[in-house]
Amino acid sequence: MSWLDSDFKIHEVLLSLTYVQYPHTANVIQEKLEVIEKWSLKGKVYSITTDNGANMKAAINKINDIAFG
Template identity: 45%
Template sequence: MTAIWLTADFKFQEALLSCNHLPYPHTGEVICKELFQILESWNLKSTTFTVVTDNGINMVKAVCLLKENYLDQIQHQSYIMHTLQLSVMEDLKQCKAFHHQIKSLQIFFRLLK
């Protein structure tokens, strides 16, 4: 978990708060408890305003549970690069399928000669 904040003179700062092994299963409940413990250990419960995660259903659920059970003031934001990566990967799948069709047509027309 990393923390990112602005100083009084509006400079970005960031720090690694934790890099823990999280045992399986990685459910929303397990992740929520871990997030809360980290925030509590750093005394950041009252100063955390936004949590940014990927779009994994377990991460979305974890932040939702964190908000419901512990920190009702937090907001959840999805990491835009993860969303973009998912979109690009889906488009690449379609491109590969189209490329395969083109190759098949090329082979077909070569065989007609």
């Protein structure tokens, strides 16, 4: 995760590092992305970068309410 402070200094922190079991289905990815809720970041996520795979698109659509409020 990265963010800018009031002085426009960039900060970065790793919130979670986890094994994602195969196959990498939307449901499996969705479970891992629930770290957003765990860290109380609901409504504070403005972008997620992916490889544009169909599984990633489906996972992001599933967590849309969690991540983006």
